[in-house]
Amino acid sequence: GQTAAEVAAYKQMQQACIKELNIAASDANLLTTDKEVANPSESVKCYHSCVYKKLGLLGDDNKPNNDKILKFAQIRFSSLPADKLKALLTSCGTTKSATTCDFVFNYEKCVVKGFNG
Numbered sequence: 001g002q003t004a005a006e007v008a009a010y011k012q013m014q015q016a017c018i019k020e021l022n023i024a025a026s027d028a029n030l031l032t033t034d035k036e037v038a039n040p041s042e043s044v045k046c047y048h049s050c051v052y053k054k055l056g057l058l059g060d061d062n063k064p065n066n067d068k069i070l071k072f073a074q075i076r077f078s079s080l081p082a083d084k085l086k087a088l089l090t091s092c093g094t095t096k097s098a099t100t101c102d103f104v105f106n107y108e109k110c111v112v113k114g115f116n117g
Contacts, residue, residue: 002075010055017050034112040105049104062100064093064107077115088114 002010011032018028021043030037037044052058057069066089073085080088092110097103 006075010051013051013054016054017047020050021046023047036109042101045099045105046101047105048108049100052104058100058104064104066093073111077111080115 014032017023018031023031023041023043027037027041027044029035031044031047049058049062052064052069055068055072057065057072059065070086070089073089074082077085088111092107092114095103095106095110097106
């Protein structure tokens with residue numbers, strides 16, 4: 001599980017990205033609770049990649065660091081068996097998107113859907 005410090009640091013990163021991208025409070029509430037935002041703006045689409053960058057899940061070249069993403073996902077979706085989670089991350093990771101923002105946004109949506117599905 002996550003330590004209180006890790007949770008606090010993660011929440012701080014979320015808030016920093018919301019501020020950086022000027023995301024409206026209503027959208028921010030949806031993003032931070034893994035709910036879907038209807039008709040997401042560019043800022044909303046870039047939220048997840050902003051958080052991923054702060055967490056070190058995306059390299060400077062915007063390539064996903066799969067090992068780190070898996071570790072992070074195991075903390076977030078700890079109720080899912082590791083092999084199921086790995087399969088989900090792998091299938092979601094094949095999403096082709098024009099931009100990093102789109103890729104991470106679609107990836108997150110895919111993972112959350114798979115987890116809740």
